[in-house]
Amino acid sequence: MNHARRHKLGFWVLFSAPMLWWIIVLLVPYLIMLSISFYSRQFPFHVPDFQFGNYLILLQDSQYWTVLLRSVKVSILVSLAAFAMGYPLAYFLAFKVQSERLRLFLYVATIVPLWVSYLLRAYTWKTILGSEGILNSFLMWVGILDEPSTLFLYNEFAMVVTMAYIFTPFMVMPIYASLEKIPRSLIEASKDLGAARFSTFWRITLPLTMPGVLAGFTFTFGLSVGDFVSPLLVGGPYSNMISNVIATQFGMAMNWPLGAALGVVMLFIVLGVITASDKLERAGRLNLG
Amino acid sequence: MTTTQMHGIATTEKLGSRRRRPIDKGTSALAVAAMSVLAFLYVPIATLMVFSFNDNPVTRLPLTGFTLDWYHKALTNPDLMTALWNSVIVGLAAVAICLAIGIPTAFALDRYDFPGKTAFRRLVILPITLPGLITGVSMLVFFRAAGVDLSLWTVIVGHGTALTAIVVTNVFARLQRFDRRIEEASADLGAKPWQTFLFVTLPNIKSALIGSSLIAFTLSFDEIPVTFFLTGRDNTLPMYIWSVIRRGITPEINAIGTIIVAVSIVLILVSVFMMYQENQKGSTR
Numbered sequence: 001m002n003h004a005r006r007h008k009l010g011f012w013v014l015f016s017a018p019m020l021w022w023i024i025v026l027l028v029p030y031l032i033m034l035s036i037s038f039y040s041r042q043f044p045f046h047v048p049d050f051q052f053g054n055y056l057i058l059l060q061d062s063q064y065w066t067v068l069l070r071s072v073k074v075s076i077l078v079s080l081a082a083f084a085m086g087y088p089l090a091y092f093l094a095f096k097v098q099s100e101r102l103r104l105f106l107y108v109a110t111i112v113p114l115w116v117s118y119l120l121r122a123y124t125w126k127t128i129l130g131s132e133g134i135l136n137s138f139l140m141w142v143g144i145l146d147e148p149s150t151l152f153l154y155n156e157f158a159m160v161v162t163m164a165y166i167f168t169p170f171m172v173m174p175i176y177a178s179l180e181k182i183p184r185s186l187i188e189a190s191k192d193l194g195a196a197r198f199s200t201f202w203r204i205t206l207p208l209t210m211p212g213v214l215a216g217f218t219f220t221f222g223l224s225v226g227d228f229v230s231p232l233l234v235g236g237p238y239s240n241m242i243s244n245v246i247a248t249q250f251g252m253a254m255n256w257p258l259g260a261a262l263g264v265v266m267l268f269i270v271l272g273v274i275t276a277s278d279k280l281e282r283a284g285r286l287n288l289g
Numbered sequence: 290m291t292t293t294q295m296h297g298i299a300t301t302e303k304l305g306s307r308r309r310r311p312i313d314k315g316t317s318a319l320a321v322a323a324m325s326v327l328a329f330l331y332v333p334i335a336t337l338m339v340f341s342f343n344d345n346p347v348t349r350l351p352l353t354g355f356t357l358d359w360y361h362k363a364l365t366n367p368d369l370m371t372a373l374w375n376s377v378i379v380g381l382a383a384v385a386i387c388l389a390i391g392i393p394t395a396f397a398l399d400r401y402d403f404p405g406k407t408a409f410r411r412l413v414i415l416p417i418t419l420p421g422l423i424t425g426v427s428m429l430v431f432f433r434a435a436g437v438d439l440s441l442w443t444v445i446v447g448h449g450t451a452l453t454a455i456v457v458t459n460v461f462a463r464l465q466r467f468d469r470r471i472e473e474a475s476a477d478l479g480a481k482p483w484q485t486f487l488f489v490t491l492p493n494i495k496s497a498l499i500g501s502s503l504i505a506f507t508l509s510f511d512e513i514p515v516t517f518f519l520t521g522r523d524n525t526l527p528m529y530i531w532s533v534i535r536r537g538i539t540p541e542i543n544a545i546g547t548i549i550v551a552v553s554i555v556l557i558l559v560s561v562f563m564m565y566q567e568n569q570k571g572s573t574r
Contacts, residue, residue: 011401018393019409025450027412029431033423036430085326092323096316106327108561113330115553118511119527120546123534124333127340132347134336141351168330197315226420229513233534243422250426250518263426270419 037260046257054261064245068265071242074159075224079171081164082220083213086171090212091205093172094179107176114169122230125162129153129234154236162230167223171216178212179205210284214277222270242266334550341543359544369545372529379445379525380509386449387505388498391456398457399464414458416451421514424451429518439521447519448512452505459501463494496563503560507553 040049058064089110097103113121128134129152136148152158182205190200228243235241242262249259344356363369397403398410416424428447429439437443467490475485513527520528530542 007401011397011403015393015397015401018390018397021390022394022409022413025428025431025446026415029424029427030415032430032434033427085329088319088322089326092319096319096323104561108557109327110330112554112557113334115507115511115557116334116550117527117530117546119513119530119534120337120542120549121333123530123542124337126534128333128336137351165329165333168326222418222420226422226514228422229531243420246422246426247517250429256430259426260430263423267419267423270423274418 039257078163078224079220082168082171090175158234167220170219174212174215178209341547359540363544372524376526380506382445383448383509387456395460417454425515425518443519447515448509456501463497
């Protein structure tokens with residue numbers, strides 16, 4: 001009893017300050033943003049209110065739907081591209097590289113780009129894809145193009161390339177982790193029982209790595225949906241993403257209530273994707289028994 | 290017992306014979322694919338580095354000549370140097386917040402049960418689950434509501450809040466593997482709780498602390514979405530680069546980028562080396 005009470009007292013002495021910090025700087029801001037999404041706009045700023053007008057605007061004005069759908073589409077394409085690049089790399093590292101040291105080296109080499117300035121990685125694509133850029137000057141230099149093409153930069157293609165490039169390591173890491181966990185005896189057993197290599201991969205390896213794949217998709221999707229820097233750099237004027245609209249509402253447009261409502265929508269999209277992938281993973285686990 | 294042993298022997302034999310087989314087409318195709326992806330990951334970084342030494346102010350092929358001018362220009366640019374210095378200060382201060390808040394939080398999650406613990410755990414990792422944009426915007430409205438002017442201080446608090454989750458998850462994971470019996474032994478031998486913490490617990494979570502501090506610093510050094518909304522008149526390095534590259538492209542940025550890459554690689558090598566040593570210790574124990 002005495003011990004329990006001391007345990008409890010110790011808890012509050014040690015942790016009340018950090019807890020308070022979390023509540024003030026994290027929970028309260030999220031709640032303020034949520035409440036501002038119900039405020040109404042009034043020149044020059046906004047007034048406290050409780051009405052759903054901001055959400056109604058998002059529902060009724062088709063331009064927000066266009067932007068939202070584009071965001072989701074681009075983020076899915078980015079995730080798919082990152083998967084297409086990340087899975088073979090992770091598979092190769094986990095199953096085909098025999099030397100432990102070489103594997104560690106290649107794995108580190110895969111994640112090193114994450115540590116290189118994010119902004120510079122996005123911006124370099126601008127210098128590669130631009131009409132004065134490296135790709136164009138290279139193609140003209142070797143004689144494939146006569147004049148610079150403007151097709152590479154300032155469109156959705158450029159955004160997908162740039163973000164897939166930036167986020168691929170986030171796909172490799174969880175897939176690699178789940179590949180490493182597969183007992184080799186399972187693969188051997190499948191081969192011993194006469195399964196062809198592809199069938200072993202399709203029926204044993206891939207299902208067992210689904211948790212990693214789902215985690216990778218969740219990471220890359222969330223990161224792409226929230227990224228407003230790459231779209232600004234390489235997306236051009238006609239490829240606004242929801243993240244750009246939010247940034248604008250809190251910046252030049254000064255329409256915080258609408259921006260907050262958009263932020264809440266984005267928050268629910270991301271939390272929805274996380275929850276869905278959690279559910280899928282659990283369902284998959286049950287199936288495998 | 291014996292069957293598993295025999296099975297084990299059978300598997301090793303089979304693996305051995307398989308290894309001696311010449312590499313087949315499928316594997317080499319996979320190797321080529323994997324290496325191309327890896328190469329793709331380095332194309333922009335290589336571009337950055339190569340063009341930081343090219344004497345053409347326009348980033349285009351063919352290369353025209355070698356120069357160190359851009360480095361000289363970058364290192365003597367006062368705005369850039371101020372921004373760099375600001376970023377170092379913000380990074381260090383943010384790491385201090387991460388440790389001050391993150392360590393107790395990890396201990397609370399590992400060792401205590403309290404009402405709302407699950408909700409609390411979810412809240413704490415929200416900043417790394419949600420897009421940084423959301424955290425940035427909500428902290429902006431918070432500071433505005435509290436009447437705080439935007440400055441490097443608000444950036445520091447923002448970074449601290451956004452990145453503490455990294456320390457929490459790393460330290461928590463280490464604490465979960467930590468053998469509490471050595472703390473009990475320390476207490477039984479007469480050590481006071483703070484002595485046990487300082488001389489027994491802390492050394493055991495040291496590498497998690499250093500590792501997560503390095504990650505937090507690097508992320509803070511590179512942070513845009515939160516900084517974008519919380520910065521006042523002072524620029525951090527990414528915000529300075531942002532303001533420059535929106536106007537146009539200068540090889541000066543390539544030079545400072547190359548320096549950052551070099552420094553990051555040194556930091557990564559140090560942390561990988563430390564992790565490696567930690568593993569060695571773990572395997573001999």
